Amino acid sequence: MLDTQNNPYIQFLFLLLLIGSTIWLFIQTSQSKKKEAPRKIITVIECSEDGKEKKRDFQEGDYIGKTLGGCGEHGVEVIKAIYTIEEKQQPASKPGITL
Numbered sequence: 001m002l003d004t005q006n007n008p009y010i011q012f013l014f015l016l017l018l019i020g021s022t023i024w025l026f027i028q029t030s031q032s033k034k035k036e037a038p039r040k041i042i043t044v045i046e047c048s049e050d051g052k053e054k055k056r057d058f059q060e061g062d063y064i065g066k067t068l069g070g071c072g073e074h075g076v077e078v079i080k081a082i083y084t085i086e087e088k089q090q091p092a093s094k095p096g097i098t099l
Contacts, residue, residue: 039084049075058082 041058049072068077 038087040087041082041084043079044081044083045077046080047071047075047077049073053080 042055043058043062044053044055045068046053052071062079062082064079064082066079068079071077
């Protein structure tokens with residue numbers, strides 16, 4: 001039977017395993033912290049009568065095919081699409097002289 005407590009090879013392998021798993025954990029956590037640009041959810045609404053589209057911010061409960069109400073004389077508004085866009089970030093204003 002191997003004496004694992006006093007065997008320097010076993011201790012060295014354990015140390016390598018510990019260092020390797022620490023490096024792997026550090027790499028994984030640093031990759032997951034990369035921030036994505038903020039996104040905005042848009043709902044596209046189409047009038048069934050004339051085909052006109054309008055866009056608005058997503059509201060909870062929206063889904064494709066949902067009827068929202070009437071439009072025109074006999075048409076209904078239906079949610080046609082839902083998608084996201086990258087929000088434009090406001091550039092940081094630099095202090096300066098304003099005239």
